[in-house]
Amino acid sequence: MVTKQDVAERAGVSTATVGRVLSGKGYVSAEARARVEEALKALNYRRNNLAANLRKKKSNVIAVLVEDLLNPYYMHLAEAMVEHAKEKNCIVTLFAVKDRDVRRVLDDLLSNRVCGIVNLAMFTCDFSWYDIFLEEGIRLINCTATGPKVIVDYTQGMRQAMVSLQRAGRSRPAFLAGIESWLAPNDLRVRFFRENAEKYGMTYDPELVLCGSYPLVKAHHVGYDLCRELIRSGKPFDSLFCMTDMMALGALKALFDHGRSVPREVSVIGCDDLDFTGFFQPALTTIAVDKRAEAYAYVDLILDDDVNEQDTRIIGTHLVERSSI
Amino acid sequence: MVTKQDVAERAGVSTATVGRVLSGKGYVSAEARARVEEALKALNYRRNNLAANLRKKKSNVIAVLVEDLLNPYYMHLAEAMVEHAKEKNCIVTLFAVKDRDVRRVLDDLLSNRVCGIVNLAMFTCDFSWYDIFLEEGIRLINCTATGPKVIVDYTQGMRQAMVSLQRAGRSRPAFLAGIESWLAPNDLRVRFFRENAEKYGMTYDPELVLCGSYPLVKAHHVGYDLCRELIRSGKPFDSLFCMTDMMALGALKALFDHGRSVPREVSVIGCDDLDFTGFFQPALTTIAVDKRAEAYAYVDLILDDDVNEQDTRIIGTHLVERSSI
DNA sequence: GTGAAAGCGCTAACAT
DNA sequence: ATGTTAGCGCTTTCAC
Numbered sequence: 001m002v003t004k005q006d007v008a009e010r011a012g013v014s015t016a017t018v019g020r021v022l023s024g025k026g027y028v029s030a031e032a033r034a035r036v037e038e039a040l041k042a043l044n045y046r047r048n049n050l051a052a053n054l055r056k057k058k059s060n061v062i063a064v065l066v067e068d069l070l071n072p073y074y075m076h077l078a079e080a081m082v083e084h085a086k087e088k089n090c091i092v093t094l095f096a097v098k099d100r101d102v103r104r105v106l107d108d109l110l111s112n113r114v115c116g117i118v119n120l121a122m123f124t125c126d127f128s129w130y131d132i133f134l135e136e137g138i139r140l141i142n143c144t145a146t147g148p149k150v151i152v153d154y155t156q157g158m159r160q161a162m163v164s165l166q167r168a169g170r171s172r173p174a175f176l177a178g179i180e181s182w183l184a185p186n187d188l189r190v191r192f193f194r195e196n197a198e199k200y201g202m203t204y205d206p207e208l209v210l211c212g213s214y215p216l217v218k219a220h221h222v223g224y225d226l227c228r229e230l231i232r233s234g235k236p237f238d239s240l241f242c243m244t245d246m247m248a249l250g251a252l253k254a255l256f257d258h259g260r261s262v263p264r265e266v267s268v269i270g271c272d273d274l275d276f277t278g279f280f281q282p283a284l285t286t287i288a289v290d291k292r293a294e295a296y297a298y299v300d301l302i303l304d305d306d307v308n309e310q311d312t313r314i315i316g317t318h319l320v321e322r323s324s325i
Numbered sequence: 326m327v328t329k330q331d332v333a334e335r336a337g338v339s340t341a342t343v344g345r346v347l348s349g350k351g352y353v354s355a356e357a358r359a360r361v362e363e364a365l366k367a368l369n370y371r372r373n374n375l376a377a378n379l380r381k382k383k384s385n386v387i388a389v390l391v392e393d394l395l396n397p398y399y400m401h402l403a404e405a406m407v408e409h410a411k412e413k414n415c416i417v418t419l420f421a422v423k424d425r426d427v428r429r430v431l432d433d434l435l436s437n438r439v440c441g442i443v444n445l446a447m448f449t450c451d452f453s454w455y456d457i458f459l460e461e462g463i464r465l466i467n468c469t470a471t472g473p474k475v476i477v478d479y480t481q482g483m484r485q486a487m488v489s490l491q492r493a494g495r496s497r498p499a500f501l502a503g504i505e506s507w508l509a510p511n512d513l514r515v516r517f518f519r520e521n522a523e524k525y526g527m528t529y530d531p532e533l534v535l536c537g538s539y540p541l542v543k544a545h546h547v548g549y550d551l552c553r554e555l556i557r558s559g560k561p562f563d564s565l566f567c568m569t570d571m572m573a574l575g576a577l578k579a580l581f582d583h584g585r586s587v588p589r590e591v592s593v594i595g596c597d598d599l600d601f602t603g604f605f606q607p608a609l610t611t612i613a614v615d616k617r618a619e620a621y622a623y624v625d626l627i628l629d630d631d632v633n634e635q636d637t638r639i640i641g642t643h644l645v646e647r648s649s650i
Numbered sequence: 651g652t653g654a655a656a657g658c659g660c661t662a663a664c665a666t
Numbered sequence: 667a668t669g670t671t672a673g674c675g676c677t678t679t680c681a682c
Contacts, residue, residue: 001382001460001461001675003674003675003676004675004676004677005675005676013652013653014652014653014654015653015654015675015676015677016652016653016654016677016678017651017652017653019676019677019678020651020652023677026651026652027651027652028651028652029651029652032651032652046432046435046436047436047675047676048379048436048438048674048675048676049436049437049438049676050375050378050379050384050437050438050674050675050676051379051658051674051675051676051677052675052676052677053375053658053676054373054375054376054379054658054659054660054674054675054676055657055658055675055676055677055678056658056676056677057326057375057658057659059375060437061418068404069400069403069404069407070397070400070401070404070600072395072397075394075395075400076395078394078419079393079394079395079421082394082419082420082421083421083423086433091418091420091433091437092418093386093416093417093418093419094403094407094418094419095407095416096404096407096408098408107371108411108416110371111371111372111373111374112374112375112385112416113373113374113375135326136326218600218601220600220601220604224604246601249601249604250604252606253604253606256606275395275543275545276543276545276571276574279545279549279574279575279578280606281577281578281581281605281606326659328658328659328660329659329660329661330659330660338668338669339668339669339670340659340660340661340669340670341661341662341668341669341670342667342668342669344660344661344662345667345668348661351667351668352667352668353667353668354667354668357667357668372659372660373658373659373660374660375658375659375660376658376659376660376661376674377659377660377661378660378674379658379659379660379674379675379676380659380660380661380662380673380674381660381661381674382674382675
């Protein structure tokens with residue numbers, strides 16, 4: 001293990017000087033710098049983050065909380081986050097919050113002195129000891145009601161979706177919300193529809209907003225079950241908004257299993273635009289979220305200096321038309 | 326920040342004693358233990374892994390190398406790995422090796438003094454400075470030709486698949502291998518077929534083993550492209566082995582787009598048994614890998630004491646029959 | 651411009 | 667059975 005000390009000795013300077021050339025801060029004579037750089041290369045020095053982090057009382061780890069590593073939307077985000085974090089010399093690690101067992105995860109996070117936490121999980125965690133994190137200088141995103149946040153603005157995506165639906169002559173969409181009913185009413189997509197349905201010649205029927213138990217149950221199963229339930233209920237509907245593409249995958253199957261043709265009899269719209277939504281049968285029309293922007297925003301909110309408590313990043317959406325409408 | 330010192334003071338003992346009750350090693354009088362435990366709880370002590378790791382010259386981080394966080398098979402493994410690692414007080418972090426740029430990732434790993442590396446990426450990394458890792462006591466799995474390894478044994482899965490195919494009256498399967506051609510011949514599935522085709526009344530035609538450029542291109546696209554190419558080539562085939570379920574997803578779409586009915590005209594078999602393969606159209610029959618066992622094996626090989634260089638864990642497979650054969 | 655030195659919080663070897 | 671102490675490798679303040 002090559003230490004700073006080793007480098008300093010070889011270069012004939014002190015560790016402080018080595019530190020200066022490494023960090024780029026402070027004065028170093030050109031001559032000393034050259035010698036240090038030579039030594040750095042010759043010895044193949046690599047700094048020990050463990051030590052650096054201990055000294056700085058903070059690690060270079062961004063924790064991302066998800067309830068499920070198999071949710072492809074999260075993985076899209078995670079992928080972009082590790083990429084962006086890397087540019088800033090940080091690594092991201094995923095923590096699975098199974099069964100809402102936040103408590104134990106929180107322990108982990110504290111022990112490992114992560115530098116920030118991004119909560120991707122649906123539920124507001126029990127961050128009641130929230131202050132502990134603040135005391136430690138750990139930034140929290142989407143963890144508590146207050147603090148910096150990133151929100152996805154579905155306005156444009158929804159508007160385009162409604163235009164598209166209208167063009168297809170649809171007027172009674174059902175919503176496969178999937179999440180628990182106390183969360184659903186706040187959903188921006190549902191709300192946008194409720195407030196603008198008339199404008200597009202559609203009707204809003206609260207009975208057609210179906211809730212489920214995601215994330216306890218996998219999204220595609222929720223989609224399937226909800227859609228089947230909807231069909232069996234006999235309530236009329238001519239189109240389907242699914243809160244996620246994976247739910248749409250389930251819905252598509254349910255529709256197929258019950259002999260309802262898509263898009264002839266019913267139009268289906270997903271949300272997320274996963275990398276393989278175009279491979280659904282039929283290819284799914286979906287509201288795409290700018291996932292890269294979302295991911296970058298998370299990382300920036302954790303790492304950047306000029307972030308304040310009210311900081312809010314808005315992420316855009318747009319419709320990707322394929323063949324399910 | 327509550328330190329061991331704080332706890333020791335409150336309990337009226339030394340830090341060493343606190344250390345002993347925490348680690349469970351060494352003698353502590355019942356009375357002292359009680360006082361320490363009280364203090365631990367009252368102060369809500371949480372050990373600083375940064376410091377512990379520095380001292381032990383090793384972190385509690387298992388690095389997992391993947392080329393793509395969007396590969397659901399990896400995510401199945403990752404999920405089980407974080408779960409198992411957690412039981413052993415470790416965390417796993419995923420490193421994306423884009424464009425085979427292993428070098429920079431290796432830097433990261435060294436800097437962060439991870440305690441072990443599991444290489445899930447297809448290609449054998451350029452671990453030429455391999456020794457550096459060994460010197461640091463970092464365990465490597467699937468990174469080099471030697472060392473402990475876990476291998477997936479496709480024998481049972483393949484045998485069951487061939488029985489199933491035979492029953493369906495198929496005899497000329499094509500293989501969508503997807504990976505580059507210098508890797509494909511070593512594939513255990515292809516080899517098993519080659520060596521046993523006759524037994525099941527099938528013919529092995531090397532022309533029907535199609536290679537591609539995964540992981541540079543997403544698996545479902547590779548599957549689509551390869552399958553289309555196969556169809557256009559006019560070479561006769563009545564069934565399709567796909568190396569992964571995601572490739573099968575692409576193949577299914579290509580087949581559909583070209584009016585070939587599955588399973589009437591051609592049988593399709595995937596491999597992996599992802600959580601949503603049952604939702605493909607039609608539901609995919611696939612060779613399931615015991616992913617949990619695989620994941621646990623990786624973690625154990627990194628963390629357990631009694632692991633030697635030749636250690637090899639075998640992972641089983643079996644066929645999951647759905648409707649694509 | 652450069653160096654010396656004081657810890658960060660923990661573990662473990664050694665002493666009592 | 668319990669306490670003392672010497673670092674792990676780094677950063678950073680302060681003195682020269």
